[in-house]
Amino acid sequence: MFRKLVLAGFTMLLMCCSSVKYMGYFCDATFSPPQEKTMVMEDGYASTYFSIQKGKGKPDKVIFFISGSGYNSIKYYLKHYFSTLKGNYKIYALQKRYISSWTTEIFRKPSKQFNEHNYFDVWVTNQNYFINKILSDERNIYEKMILFGVSEGGTTAAKIATINNKISNLVIVGSGGIKFEEELRILIRNLGYDVNLDTIYTDIKANPDHIDKVFYGHPYKYWNSVLFIDPMEFYNKITVPILVAQGAHDKSTPIETGRFLRDEFNKQGKTHLTFMEYKGADHTLKSANGKEGLNDFFEKMNEWLD
Numbered sequence: 604m605f606r607k608l609v610l611a612g613f614t615m616l617l618m619c620c621s622s623v624k625y626m627g628y629f630c631d632a633t634f635s636p637p638q639e640k641t642m643v644m645e646d647g648y649a650s651t652y653f654s655i656q657k658g659k660g661k662p663d664k665v666i667f668f669i670s671g672s673g674y675n676s677i678k679y680y681l682k683h684y685f686s687t688l689k690g691n692y693k694i695y696a697l698q699k700r701y702i703s704s705w706t707t708e709i710f711r712k713p714s715k716q717f718n719e720h721n722y723f724d725v726w727v728t729n730q731n732y733f734i735n736k737i738l739s740d741e742r743n744i745y746e747k748m749i750l751f752g753v754s755e756g757g758t759t760a761a762k763i764a765t766i767n768n769k770i771s772n773l774v775i776v777g778s779g780g781i782k783f784e785e786e787l788r789i790l791i792r793n794l795g796y797d798v799n800l801d802t803i804y805t806d807i808k809a810n811p812d813h814i815d816k817v818f819y820g821h822p823y824k825y826w827n828s829v830l831f832i833d834p835m836e837f838y839n840k841i842t843v844p845i846l847v848a849q850g851a852h853d854k855s856t857p858i859e860t861g862r863f864l865r866d867e868f869n870k871q872g873k874t875h876l877t878f879m880e881y882k883g884a885d886h887t888l889k890s891a892n893g894k895e896g897l898n899d900f901f902e903k904m905n906e907w908l909d
């Protein structure tokens with residue numbers, strides 16, 4: 604997830620401390636992987652996608668999962684992420700372009716091709732095409748078509764929810780309604796970093812397509828596509844039920860962004876957004892004591908969907 608790159612100075616420490624977790628992901632991907640297929644997109648590119656099925660009955664709900672940032676294959680964590688979800692679901696996840704089935708940023712830097720295609724408009728176009736193709740091929744057999752965006756994928760999902768009338772519900776984790784340029788200011792301020800963001804933003808705008816110029820691990824082309832988007836332009840157009848969850852101690856996306864989204868809906872008298880704030884929890888809804896907020900969130904999500 605791209606927002607954690609603000610903590611770039613701690614990356615090596617986090618990798619060492621999390622080695623057991625990553626080994627578990629690798630074992631899952633090796634011995635119990637999600638189903639893997641390819642889909643030819645409109646421009647001829649063959650995109651990889653993964654799917655899993657939850658429950659023993661025939662799936663009556665489908666989730667289209669849009670992940671956060673990073674150069675890691677979804678294969679490593681899709682099953683783990685939804686491991687505690689109960690119910691009869693089919694879950695699909697489209698991989699970003701130029702990430703192979705076994706790619707991990709732990710051992711490999713993003714390729715030039717990846718950096719050239721890793722930006723907002725590509726994500727939206729590809730994900731929307733993917734959703735429509737899957738639902739068309741399966742003849743819209745589901746009672747609920749749920750778009751599920753995490754972190755970076757949150758704003759992508761919100762945009763798609765404004766253009767795809769097949770979506771019945773929108774679920775967001777670790778993302779909100781503030782522009783990312785402002786979220787980054789909050790994060791930098793909270794971390795006590797001395798960074799002149801105005802100068803950097805001006806340089807990004809002057810070099811919007813550069814992939815050789817880099818800021819916090821991502822090329823300017825990436826940043827130009829996400830920094831200046833106003834998520835509220837999308838949320839204000841969405842009419843389907845929305846469920847948003849965020850950890851109060853989120854150090855990757857400031858909690859202010861989720862609260863802002865909640866408050867904006869309240870000001871407008873809109874009632875189709877449900878906001879859940881997990882006290883003491885981080886970007887993944889996990890608390891310092893090890894409690895996994897996702898377990899509770901999935902229970903609440905099932906109640907919300909019913």
